[in-house]
Amino acid sequence: MQQTRFAWYLLAPALILLVILLVLPIIIMMIYTFYEFITAGVEQANYTAANWREFFTDSYYHLFLWKTARVAAITAIACALMGYVPAYFIWMTSFRHKWLLLLLLIVPFWISFTIRTFSWIHILGEQGAINVTLMSIGIIDSPIQMLYTEGAVIMGMIHFLLPYMILNVYVSLEGIDRDLLSAARTLGCTSAQAFREVTLPLSLPGLCAGLLLCFVLAAGSYVTPQILGGNRDALFGNLIYDTIMQQLNWPMGSTLSIVLFVLLGIVSAIYSRYMGLSTIFKGLSR
Amino acid sequence: MKLTQTKRLERLTERYRNGGMDRRTFLGLAAAAAASTGVMTRWSGPALAAVTEVRFDGWGGVVQEAIDKFAFQPYTKKTGLKVVQGTFGDENEVITKVKTSNPGDFQIIHSSGVEYYKKYVDGGWVSEINEANIPNMANVMTAMIEPFRKLTPKLSAIPYDYGTTGIAYNTKVISPEEAKEKGAQLLVDKKYAGKIGGFSDKNTRVWYAALQTGQSPNDIKDIEAVWAKIRESRDMVKKYWGSGAELMDLLSKEEIVVTDAWSGRVAALQEQGHPIGYLDPKGSYAWMEDMLVLKGSPMAECEELINFMLDTETSIAVAEGQKYPPSLDPTKVKLTDAIAKLPAFDPTGTMTALTFGDPIYWAEHDAEWQKQWDRISKGA
Incomplete structure (x- = not known):
């Protein structure tokens, strides 16, 4: 009993911060969704469901929700495909200084995310490294449009999210008892069969945790589509930005924010139901 | 006036700190002074502090x-x-x-x-x-x-x-004569599709679309024609820029060859030696x-x-x-x-000689046009 009370005392600061910095703002935003928009920057507390009605009846918002889910899913799957191999390599390598390889994963975080995103302009642009190189060696006559496309947005997000995937998969692989692999091989499995029957199933929690993290972070992304995307490559986060910052329509902006919050919450809840959110935090506890 | 009162309060504080009056007297006088000058508000802190x-x-x-x-x-x-x-x-x-x-x-x-x-x-x-x-x-x-x-x-x-938001163009690709002849229509010229830029600002977009559809930007009769023209333009635009730095970057790196642009930023590019021309077409957006x-x-x-x-x-x-x-x-x-x-x-x-936006007219349509422009810019 006393131990439980002590645990609550220890948890109290974190809980208070969570309430003040997360729960309370969400409640305030929820209330804002029922405010009436008067003119740019001005709203009144005349409670109305107009913002919610607009959201549910306007297909413009639904299309962007679908597009955001699609782009986030493509990004997460691409991260999984591209991230598994390096994670597997780091796990399997007998290199003495494995920590150096793990450090390499963290190095990109030492540079500002915005600067890293902007750097793609100098690689993908018409005067960027790729086009200039291809033209100088005569492979193409005119620059290829790579920048300001959905592909550029997805690539920018992969660049940002890949380390999250690799770390999640690596942590999961690290939890596998290597004797199981030896046992599988002793029982006649080839290397590929041992991977398919033992390693892959046991690393799935990490892979799925990485998928969830990448999906949620990609779906809430705003900066990458803004910098690397063209006119039609905006995601739902950009709609929220426009509504709050350009139209200065906070009630509608709050409505859209709550929608995204609820949808990502649903995705997390589904994941939790089948995989357990604890798999995400497994790495932290090791 | 407020500065004098602030100084008075500062002197009061100094007297109190130096033991010239008791705490109750100090608080009473400070409250009275603050109330009398109308600074007893939630921003009284900055007002009472010495401005540095x-x-x-x-x-x-x-x-x-x-x-x-x-x-x-x-x-x-x-x-x-x-x-x-x-x-x-x-x-x-x-x-x-x-x-x-x-x-x-x-x-x-x-x-x-x-x-x-x-x-x-x-x-x-x-x-x-x-x-x-x-x-x-x-x-x-x-x-x-x-x-x-x-x-x-x-x-x-x-x-x-x-200044004005006129038209900036790359002189290696577009001659001054062509720019002058086409005026605002240069921004919707199919010849330059994919190499056109534009300010991602509702006012600028509506203004130029009004000019391109032969309407007065301060008295638009057919707003649907304006939206149609903005859609037509959007499909030819490579990138809507959002800041002066981005505008200069796009023009100097030749990502775009024509765009509406802020006169001063173009002048800065010209001074840096970039081959950029500038044109204020008839009815150019002055601000x-x-x-x-x-x-x-x-x-x-x-x-x-x-x-x-x-x-x-x-x-x-x-x-x-x-x-x-x-x-x-x-x-x-x-x-x-x-x-x-x-x-x-x-x-x-x-x-x-300059055409400014009528603030009342534009304010009346601000929320509605902003929303519509945000949608069109995203492909709607």
Whole structure:
């Protein structure tokens, strides 16, 4: 009993911060969704469901929700495909200084995310490294449009999210008892069969945790589509930005924010139901 | 006046600290003084504190560099008051910050003229400037002050510079003759599809679409034709830029060959040697910028700073640096040849040659047009 009370005392600061910095703002935003928009920057507390009605009846918002889910899913799957191999390599390598390889994963975080995103302009642009190189060696006559496309947005997000995937998969692989692999091989499995029957199933929690993290972070992304995307490559986060910052329509902006919050919450809840959110935090506890 | 009262309160504090009165007397006198001057509000803290700095938020880039170098640094040297600076790419961004902050957190904004001035007025964020504290206002063009005074007889903003959003084009690809011949239609010329840029601003988009459909931007009769033209233009645009720095980057790296553009930024590119031409087509979008003082600011210091900025020598140096003509009346003040050569410069001091947006007309449609533009820009 006393131990439980002590645990609550220890948890109290974190809980208070969570309430003040997360729960309370969400409640305030929820209330804002029922405010009436008067003119740019001005709203009144005349409670109305107009913002919610607009959201549910306007297909413009639904299309962007679908597009955001699609782009986030493509990004997460691409991260999984591209991230598994390096994670597997780091796990399997007998290199003495494995920590150096793990450090390499963290190095990109030492540079500002915005600067890293902007750097793609100098690689993908018409005067960027790729086009200039291809033209100088005569492979193409005119620059290829790579920048300001959905592909550029997805690539920018992969660049940002890949380390999250690799770390999640690596942590999961690290939890596998290597004797199981030896046992599988002793029982006649080839290397590929041992991977398919033992390693892959046991690393799935990490892979799925990485998928969830990448999906949620990609779906809430705003900066990458803004910098690397063209006119039609905006995601739902950009709609929220426009509504709050350009139209200065906070009630509608709050409505859209709550929608995204609820949808990502649903995705997390589904994941939790089948995989357990604890798999995400497994790495932290090791 | 407020400064005198603040000093009085400071003296009171000093007497109390030196043991000249007991705590109860001090608190009573301080409360009475605060209540009498109307500063007993949630921003009483900044007001009571001795002012050591003024906050300024502007457009960044070469514009703010010029203001800093030729106005703020000399001002700080002269008075000891620091000017703390912030930047924004879009003024709505700073309006959001003003809305969410305490009065006094943001103080002077390099604001985009009367259309935006109305937004601050509607939001209740404006101050009242004591014009007697800004004697250099006498040199400011009356034609620039009047639109502000129509909205608030007691001003909260002083016009500082002006310019146009004309058409910038790469002279290696488009000749000046072709640009002149096509005018606003150059921005929807299929020949340059995929190499066209544009400011991601509702006002600019609607303005140019109105010109392209043969309508007056201040009296649009067929808004559907305007939206149709914006859609047509959108499909040819490579990138809508969001800041002066991005505009300069796109033009200098030749990602785009034609765009609507801010005259001063184009002048800066030309000075750097880039092959960029500039054209103000008939009805080109003219705008003015002002130094807006927000509610809760240290008024005496802000007024003093603005007066310093409007000083002929300072104003000319800033104008030459930022490449936008100053608000000084050329019939009252002798301006330099360099300023006379700047795009959009009006030697008459009447501004009649330039077409400004009618603030009331544009404010009436602001919310509706902004929403529609946001949608169209995203493919709707």
